[in-house]
Amino acid sequence: MSLFERANRIKEFLAEKIDYVPEAAIVLGSGLGEFSNEIQTDDVLHYKDIEGFPVSTVKGHAGKLIFGTVSGKKIVAMSGRFHLYEGYSTDDVTLPVRVFQLMGIKNYIVTNASGAVNITYRPGDLMIMNDHIGFFCPSVLTGNNDERFGTRFPSMSEAYNKDLIRIAECAAENIDINTQKGVYCYCKGPMFETPAEIRAARALGADAVGMSTVPEVVAAVHGNMRVLGISCITNMAAGILNQPLTHAEVMETGKAVEKKFSLFMKEIISLL
Numbered sequence: 001m002s003l004f005e006r007a008n009r010i011k012e013f014l015a016e017k018i019d020y021v022p023e024a025a026i027v028l029g030s031g032l033g034e035f036s037n038e039i040q041t042d043d044v045l046h047y048k049d050i051e052g053f054p055v056s057t058v059k060g061h062a063g064k065l066i067f068g069t070v071s072g073k074k075i076v077a078m079s080g081r082f083h084l085y086e087g088y089s090t091d092d093v094t095l096p097v098r099v100f101q102l103m104g105i106k107n108y109i110v111t112n113a114s115g116a117v118n119i120t121y122r123p124g125d126l127m128i129m130n131d132h133i134g135f136f137c138p139s140v141l142t143g144n145n146d147e148r149f150g151t152r153f154p155s156m157s158e159a160y161n162k163d164l165i166r167i168a169e170c171a172a173e174n175i176d177i178n179t180q181k182g183v184y185c186y187c188k189g190p191m192f193e194t195p196a197e198i199r200a201a202r203a204l205g206a207d208a209v210g211m212s213t214v215p216e217v218v219a220a221v222h223g224n225m226r227v228l229g230i231s232c233i234t235n236m237a238a239g240i241l242n243q244p245l246t247h248a249e250v251m252e253t254g255k256a257v258e259k260k261f262s263l264f265m266k267e268i269i270s271l272l
């Protein structure tokens with residue numbers, strides 16, 4: 001079955017349960033799943049109960065699609081996402097965004113945890129993504145192009161929508177939090193990077209590194225969606241501090257900024 005057919009079947013399954021087009025689809029990254037408590041829920045669907053949907057394997061990724069209201073706006077949130085390092089295909093990783101596209105959702109808001117490459121950043125900072133480096137990421141658009149999704153050679157000149165970046169900046173100001181704005185560099189994972197890789201990423205212009213987001217963003221831009229990316233800096237990247245990185249550290253910082261992140265996301269949604 002083609003990716004289009006898979007995504008379309010799921011869209012039709014969801015249409016039987018949900019009779020509105022959400023204003024935004026929001027992907028909740030590592031340790032940021034708590035935002036789901038802020039949603040006045042209409043319906044929660046576990047990935048395992050959606051035929052054709054992949055199932056998440058990472059600790060801290062719940063695996064459910066939550067439809068409901070935040071700040072008076074209808075949204076759908078993905079609590080738990082799929083990473084290429086788990087062994088999922090590029091089709092599996094981009095399936096949810098294709099479903100959202102076919103549902104007619106215009107705004108794709110993606111969050112993630114990342115390591116700071118920029119040495120002026122600090123764990124707990126929230127970074128508005130203004131671009132990414134995807135050289136190290138397999139292209140999710142390889143193979144025959146399905147014109148029903150988008151054009152063969154999509155522009156990535158403005159992958160992160162300027163209006164949404166402005167909204168995020170306004171939201172940060174309204175709730176009086178500082179944010180960073182920078183470039184996210186995809187690294188394959190699941191191992192953390194080496195100090196030499198981090199120096200290379202810095203030389204290339206990266207401010208943060210992480211193991212997700214870029215595959216989905218490429219599909220969303222291909223599908224003509226407006227993308228906003230918010231990255232939670234959970235740690236200084238490899239080699240900056242004289243200590244090894246752990247997933248526990250990533251989860252701990254994610255947990256510590258949950259409140260700030262939730263507030264920020266709610267304010268962003270209210271301004272959409």
Ligand code: HPA
Nearest residue numbers: 113114115209210211237
């Ligand atoms: N590297 C890659 N991915 C990450 C990191 C990191 O330092 N922190 C959180 N996700």
